[in-house]
Amino acid sequence: MNQLAESLDHVLEPVLAVLPQRRWDLDRLRVLLQLNVPPTVTVVGKYNHGKSRLLNELMGSDIFNVADRRETVALAEHVQQGVRWLDAPGLYADVALQDDALAREAMGLQADIRLFVHAAKEGELDALESNLLQDLVADHQRSQRQNLMVISQIDQLADDAQEDKVLTAIQQQCAGLNLHPVSSTRYRQGRDGGKQRMLEKSGIPALQASLEAALQRVPQAREFERETLLTELTQELNTLQHKQEQSLSSLQQTQKQQGIDFVEGLGKILERIANDLEPVVNAPGVDHSLVPDTFEFGFKMTAGKQERARLQIAYSRACIAINGHLVEYGAVGLPAAQRTSVRSMDTVMIAVMGVSVKYRADLRRIFCEQAGRDKLVQDFTHYFEVSDGRVALEKQIEQTENQLAQTRQALDGLSSLEHA
Numbered sequence: 117m118n119q120l121a122e123s124l125d126h127v128l129e130p131v132l133a134v135l136p137q138r139r140w141d142l143d144r145l146r147v148l149l150q151l152n153v154p155p156t157v158t159v160v161g162k163y164n165h166g167k168s169r170l171l172n173e174l175m176g177s178d179i180f181n182v183a184d185r186r187e188t189v190a191l192a193e194h195v196q197q198g199v200r201w202l203d204a205p206g207l208y209a210d211v212a213l214q215d216d217a218l219a220r221e222a223m224g225l226q227a228d229i230r231l232f233v234h235a236a237k238e239g240e241l242d243a244l245e246s247n248l249l250q251d252l253v254a255d256h257q258r259s260q261r262q263n264l265m266v267i268s269q270i271d272q273l274a275d276d277a278q279e280d281k282v283l284t285a286i287q288q289q290c291a292g293l294n295l296h297p298v299s300s301t302r303y304r305q306g307r308d309g310g311k312q313r314m315l316e317k318s319g320i321p322a323l324q325a326s327l328e329a330a331l332q333r334v335p336q337a338r339e340f341e342r343e344t345l346l347t348e349l350t351q352e353l354n355t356l357q358h359k360q361e362q363s364l365s366s367l368q369q370t371q372k373q374q375g376i377d378f379v380e381g382l383g384k385i386l387e388r389i390a391n392d393l394e395p396v397v398n399a400p401g402v403d404h405s406l407v408p409d410t411f412e413f414g415f416k417m418t419a420g421k422q423e424r425a426r427l428q429i430a431y432s433r434a435c436i437a438i439n440g441h442l443v444e445y446g447a448v449g450l451p452a453a454q455r456t457s458v459r460s461m462d463t464v465m466i467a468v469m470g471v472s473v474k475y476r477a478d479l480r481r482i483f484c485e486q487a488g489r490d491k492l493v494q495d496f497t498h499y500f501e502v503s504d505g506r507v508a509l510e511k512q513i514e515q516t517e518n519q520l521a522q523t524r525q526a527l528d529g530l531s532s533l534e535h536a
C-alpha cells in the first residue's frame with residue numbers, strides 16, 4: 117500500500133467507524149482523493165446492448181471483448197491518452213447479481229462519466245433502466261458527475277421514420293438529457309471504407325465531441341463532488357457530535373443529581389429517625405431492656421420485655437424508612453461479587469446494619485450521633501454507587517464519551533483533508 121492510501125485510510129477509517137451508513141460515499145471520496153487517477157469513463161446498461169463495442173470504437177482499438185451474448189463478466193480497464201476506460205458487465209443479466217455489483221462499482225465508485233447505453237431496437241427503456249437512469253440523474257444533481265445517454269445499434273432500425281419514433285419515445289423518458297444515437301457498425305464501415313457520410317451517420321463523432329466536452333469538465337466536477345462529500349460528511353458528524361455532547365452532559369447531570377439526591381434524601385430520613393428515636397433512647401429512669409427476664413416471670417409481661425419491644429419497633433420503623441429510600445434508588449440488593457448462598461441475607465440493609473439486636477446505646481450511637489449518621493450515609497452511599505442502575509449509568513457515560521471521542525477524531529481527520 118502506498119503512503120497516500122495509508123494516510124487516507126488513517127483519515128477515512130475513523131469516519132467509517134462512526135458513519136457506517138456512508139460507506140459508499142467514503143469509498144467514492146477515497147477515489148476522489150487519490151492523485152493522478154485519469155478521468156474515468158464507463159458504460160452502464162443491459163447486456164448485449166453494445167457497450168463494449170462502443171468503448172472500442174471510441175478508443176479506436178479493439179481492447180474489450182465483444183460477443184453476441186452475455187460477454188463482459190468482470191471489470192476491465194484500459195488507459196489511453198489520459199483517459200481511463202472501464203468496461204463493465206451488463207446490468208440485471210446475472211441472477212446472482214454479482215455482475216450488478218461490478219457494474220455498480222464501475223458507475224458508482226470509479227466513473228466520472230457514465231455512458232448509459234440502450235439498444236434502439238429494444239424501443240423504450242424498461243422499468244429497471246428507467247429507475248437506474250433516474251438514480252444517475254439524481255446523482256448528477258448532487259455530485260455533478262456526468263451522464264451521456266447513448267442509443268446504440270441504430271442501424272438495426274428499419275428506417276429514419278422508425279428511428280424518429282423510437283428516439284422521440286425514449287427522449288420523453290429522459291427529459292433533460294441529450295440523446296446520442298449511434299451505430300458502431302456504421303462507424304467501423306465508414307472508417308475502414310473511408311466513407312465520410314457513413315462516419316457522420318454513425319453518430320460516433322457527435323458522441324465523441326460531447327464526451328470530449330464532458331472530459332474537460334471532469335476536474336471541476338471532481339472538485340465539486342469532493343467538496344460536497346466533505347461538507348455533507350462534516351455536517352453529519354457535527355450533528356452527531358452535538359447530539360452526543362448533549363446526551364453526555366444530560367447523563368452526567370443525571371448522575372450528579374442522583375448522587376446528591378440520594379445523600380440528601382438519606383440525610384433527611386436519618387435526621388427524622390433520630391428525632392423519632394430521641395424519646396425512646398433517652399427515656400428517663402432505668403433502662404429495663406437490659407434487665408434479663410427470669411424463669412419466675414414465665415410468660416408474663418415485664419418492663420424489660422415492654423422496653424425491648426418498644427426498641428425493636430422503633431428500630432424496625434427506622435429500617436423501613438431507610439429501605440424505602442434504597443428501593444427508590446434501586447440499591448436494595450448486594451452487587452454480584454458480594455452475594456452469598458443465602459439469598460435473603462444479600463441485602464444492603466443487612467450488609468450495613470447487621471443482624472444483631474439493638475439496644476438503647478446502639479440506637480443512640482447509630483442514629484442520634486452525627487458521627488453515626490455520617491457513617492450510615494457513607495456505607496449506604498457505597499452500595500448505592502455499586503448498584504446495578506448506577507453502574508449501568510456509569511457505563512453509558514463511558515460509552516458516550518468513547519463515541520464522542522471517535523466522532524471528534526473523525527472530524528479532525530476530515531478537517532485535515534479540507535485544509536490539505
Ligand SMILES: Nc1nc2c(ncn2[C@@H]2O[C@H](COP(=O)(O)OP(=O)(O)OP(=O)(O)O)[C@@H](O)[C@H]2O)c(=O)[nH]1
Pocket residue numbers: 162163164165166167168169170181182183184185186187188189204205206207268269270271272298299300301302
Ligand atoms: N448491428 C449492430 N450490432 C452491434 C452494434 N454494437 C454492437 N453490436 C453487436 O452486439 C453484440 C453485443 O455487443 P457487446 O459490445 O459485446 O455488448 P455488451 O453490451 O458489451 O454486452 P455484455 O458485455 O454482455 O454486457 C455484439 O455481437 C456486437 O457486435 C451496432 O452498433 N450495430
Ligand SMILES: [Mg+2]
Pocket residue numbers: 167168169181182187188203204205206
Ligand atoms: Mg460487454
